[in-house]
Amino acid sequence: MILARPGRIILLNGASSSGKSSLARAIQARIDTPFWHISIDHLRDSGVLPTARIKSGEFDWRAVREGFFLGFEGSLLAYVEAGNDLIVEHIMESEAWLMRLADTLAGQDVFFVGVHCALEELERRERARGDRPIGDARRDFHRIHSYCVYDLEVDAMQDRDANADAVIAGWRARSKPAAFDRLRERRDQR
Numbered sequence: 001m002i003l004a005r006p007g008r009i010i011l012l013n014g015a016s017s018s019g020k021s022s023l024a025r026a027i028q029a030r031i032d033t034p035f036w037h038i039s040i041d042h043l044r045d046s047g048v049l050p051t052a053r054i055k056s057g058e059f060d061w062r063a064v065r066e067g068f069f070l071g072f073e074g075s076l077l078a079y080v081e082a083g084n085d086l087i088v089e090h091i092m093e094s095e096a097w098l099m100r101l102a103d104t105l106a107g108q109d110v111f112f113v114g115v116h117c118a119l120e121e122l123e124r125r126e127r128a129r130g131d132r133p134i135g136d137a138r139r140d141f142h143r144i145h146s147y148c149v150y151d152l153e154v155d156a157m158q159d160r161d162a163n164a165d166a167v168i169a170g171w172r173a174r175s176k177p178a179a180f181d182r183l184r185e186r187r188d189q190r
Helices: 020-030 040-046 051-055 061-081 095-104 119-129 136-141 160-172 179-188
Strands: 008-014 035-039 085-090 109-116 152-155
Touching: 008 020, 008 061, 020 035, 020 085, 020 160, 035 040, 035 061, 040 061, 040 085, 061 085, 061 095, 095 179, 109 160, 109 179, 119 136, 152 160
Parallel strands: 008 085, 008 109, 035 085, 109 152
Antiparallel strands: none
C-alpha cells in the first residue's frame, strides 16, 4: 500500500509546566484535520515504564533514560512515515537533543513552535501540579529556548485558544526553509 503523503508534525517546545499539553489539546480540538497528540508524559502515565521499580531504586533511571527518549523520537518518524499527523510536545533539554531530533526528522514536514511562559508562572504551576520535581521549570526556563530557531513562538500567558488559532494559522501558512532545516544548516556552517 502506498500512502498519499507522509504525516506532518506540529512540535511544541516549552519548559515544564509551560502549558504545552493544554495548547496541544486546544490545537487538536480546533484544527480541521485529525492530529494525534503525543508526549513523553503520555508514555510515562500509561505505564510503559517500570516506574515503581525505578522509584524504589531497583532500576536506575539514568541507565534507561537515553534509550527511552531515543525510542520516543524514533517512533515519531514511524508515525509520520505511516501518514499520521502529530502534535508533539517535548522539552529540548539540550542543543544536542534538538539536533538529534532535527536529524531524525530530516525531510519531514515539521512546524516548530516555542511555548514561552513567565518564570513566576512556571514555578506557580509546578507547585500547584505537585507531580514535577520543584526546580525543573526554572532549569528549563533558563536554557531550552536559547539554542532554538522556531517557525512560530507563542506566549502561554495569553489565551490558550488564541494561541491555538495562531499556531494553526502559522502552520497553514508555513514556508520553507522550516526551522529544523535552518537549524541543520546553521550547524553545518559551523
